[in-house]
């Protein structure tokens with residue numbers, strides 16, 4: 001980790017680095033510029049696999065370029081589609097970890113963001129795809145109204161899963177002017 005206290009995205013990496021094993025299959029549900037995709041490809045090692053999803057073609061292009069530069073292309077399968085379709089590309093209970101970094105593509109159209117209905121549908125697929133003990137991280141951005149509603153919906157969904165034996169934690173900066181991005185971490189029962 002570089003910052004103290006760490007940013008939610010950095011903390012997600014630190015947590016997943018300890019949870020992912022060489023040879024695992026994992027999912028980047030929001031590939032964006034590929035920072036998380038490269039990180040995940042490093043974690044799974046040469047025998048592992050990353051399935052990376054993004055709805056925007058410019059995001060897929062950007063993430064693919066980053067993965068190629070890192071020499072990790074053989075470990076990553078890109079899917080230019082919504083994360084609601086994740087379950088079409090992996091078997092139930094086969095996935096070790098799934099990352100969501102919600103919101104918009106930095107440097108691009110800020111009006112194109114993840115949405116609560118699609119995110120909740122993708123989280124239902126996550127529950128099916130994660131293996132028992134598998135890890136889920138979701139970075140939420142409640143600093144604008146749609147992001148706040150989405151963050152609230154995601155947190156409520158995970159709280160229900162806690163009732164099904166999932167372990168759940170929330171990390172956020174304190175004392176910020178606007179509602180700060182926060183990280184939700186879950187371990188499937």
Ligand SMILES: C[S@@+](CC[C@H](N)C(=O)[O-])C[C@H]1O[C@@H](n2cnc3c(N)ncnc32)[C@H](O)[C@@H]1O
Pocket residue numbers: 029030031032033034035036037053054055056059081082083084101102103104105106112113114115118
């Ligand atoms: C904050 S960015 C992700 C950052 C990325 N993880 C990285 O490391 O650079 C959020 C991304 O979610 C994507 N997105 C929005 N709705 C989506 C959906 N339904 N399925 C997949 N990706 C979606 C956006 O196109 C955007 O690229």
